[in-house]
Amino acid sequence: MQLNHIMIGTDFSAHSDTAIRHGIDIARSTGATLRVVHVVETPGDWTALHSAVDRWHADTHAQLARQVEPYTAEDVNIAQEIVDAPSVAEGLESAANTYHADLLIVGSRGLTGLKHVILGSAAQRALRTVQMHVMIARGEAPAGSGYRRILIPTDFSLPAEKGLRLALALAAPDARFDLVHFWRVPEAALAGEHSEFVIDTVAASVKERGRTLLESFQQDATNATFSAVQASPERGMAEKLESGDYDLVVIGSYGASKLRRWLLGSVAETTARVAPCSVAVARVDS
Numbered sequence: 001m002q003l004n005h006i007m008i009g010t011d012f013s014a015h016s017d018t019a020i021r022h023g024i025d026i027a028r029s030t031g032a033t034l035r036v037v038h039v040v041e042t043p044g045d046w047t048a049l050h051s052a053v054d055r056w057h058a059d060t061h062a063q064l065a066r067q068v069e070p071y072t073a074e075d076v077n078i079a080q081e082i083v084d085a086p087s088v089a090e091g092l093e094s095a096a097n098t099y100h101a102d103l104l105i106v107g108s109r110g111l112t113g114l115k116h117v118i119l120g121s122a123a124q125r126a127l128r129t130v131q132m133h134v135m136i137a138r139g140e141a142p143a144g145s146g147y148r149r150i151l152i153p154t155d156f157s158l159p160a161e162k163g164l165r166l167a168l169a170l171a172a173p174d175a176r177f178d179l180v181h182f183w184r185v186p187e188a189a190l191a192g193e194h195s196e197f198v199i200d201t202v203a204a205s206v207k208e209r210g211r212t213l214l215e216s217f218q219q220d221a222t223n224a225t226f227s228a229v230q231a232s233p234e235r236g237m238a239e240k241l242e243s244g245d246y247d248l249v250v251i252g253s254y255g256a257s258k259l260r261r262w263l264l265g266s267v268a269e270t271t272a273r274v275a276p277c278s279v280a281v282a283r284v285d286s
Contacts, residue, residue: 001165001166001168001169002030002102002169003026003030003032003102003103003169003170004032004033004100004102005032005033005035005099005100005101005102005103006023006026006027006030006032006033006034006035006101006102006103006104006105007034007035007036007037007092007095007096007099007101007103007104007105008020008023008034008035008036008037008104008105008106009037009038009039009088009092009104009105009106010036010037010038010064010067010107011038011088012038012063012064012067013107014107015107015108015137016067016106016107017067017107018107018137018138018139018141019105019106019107019135019137020036020067020068020071020078021071021137021141022105022135022137022141022142022278023036023105023137024071024074024076024078024141025141025142025143025146026103026105026142026146026170027076028074028075028076029142029145029146029172030169030170032102032103033077033079034076034077034078034079035078035079035080035081035095035099035101036064036067036068036078036079036080036081037080037081037082037083037091037092037095038060038063038064038081038082038083039083039084039085039087039088039090039091039092039095040056040057040060040082040083040084040085040091041085041086041087041088041091042084042085042086057082060082061080061082064080064082065080068080081095083095089130092104092106092130093130093131096130096132101132102132102133103132103133103134103135103280104130104132104133104134104135105134105135105137106134106135106136106137107136107137107138108136108137108138108272131283132283133166133280133281133282133283134280134281134283135278135279135280135281136272136275136278136279136280136281137278138275138276138277138278138279139247139276139277139278140247142172142247142248145172145173146170146171146172146173146175147170147171147172147175147247147248147278148171148172148174148175148176148247149175149176149178149244149245149246149247149248150167150170150171150175150176150177150178150246150247150248150249150250151178151180151240151241151244151246151248151249151250152164152167152177152178152179152180152249152250152251153179153180153181153182153233153236153237153249153251153267153271154179154180154181154213154252155181156181156209156213157252158252158284159252159253159282159283159284160251160252161252162252162282162283162284163250163251163252163280163282164179164217164250165282166250166280166282167248167250167280168220168221170248170250170280171221174223175221175223176223176224176225177217177221177223177224177225178224178225178227178240178244178246179210179213179214179217179224179225179226179227180226180227180228180229180236180240181206181209181210181226181227181228181229182229182230182231182232182233182236182237183202183203183206183228183229183230184230184231184232199230203228203230206228207228210226210227210228211226213226214226233267234267234270237249237267237270237271237274237275238274241274241275241276241277246275246277247277247278248277248278248279248280249271249275249277249278249279249280250279250280250281250282251267251268251271251279251280251281251282252268252281252282252284253267253268253281253282253283253284268281
């Protein structure tokens, strides 16, 4: 997977500065172009307020220029864009489609500690609606060569395969990849006399699928491991994040239909909300 165009959504806050720093380092390591976009939420008809809108835009352009200015000494060209749209999510998606962005990066509010991370409304809406790879940027940027310790939950599906490809695109040459599959046996199966046989059978099947996946992935990433954890994805992810010093989680997701939004909310959005590090969500159609 090649990242050619990266877009950063900003609301001029400190967490948007974090997103810009991550975007600069990713652009530097991948050779992608970089564009910082601010969305002005406007009603559909402003024909009677042209002069007010012009002044508003002038102030917003100046504010955007001030935010980007400290990064102009970097060896990455940063384009700037102001977009009018009814909502931030619609504006970001419109700009991403216009400039054929491969990855959208947004910042996230948060307090220190795993239990206190807050996913801001703009980031949450982007995860649910934008039809491209999305990264929630947190913590230190990867210093130009890519992310070094990456957690990749997998269910062996097409979205999970997309997650693997995106992880490779974002990784440092010496990155460590921790692939993990979370599995559970239905409660009804545990109540029967053959419960031990059922558990052993499922565990063996998961282990074999993991071995096959790891063999294919190690062609591109020799420093990769696979583990199978008997737990729900939500609980298992929380435990992995608490026990591992990761700088990135990459997870696959479907798009934005009603069903797919529900699927996203059950795993990827939960991960993006609780992870203390950056989280990238890979889309099947991107």
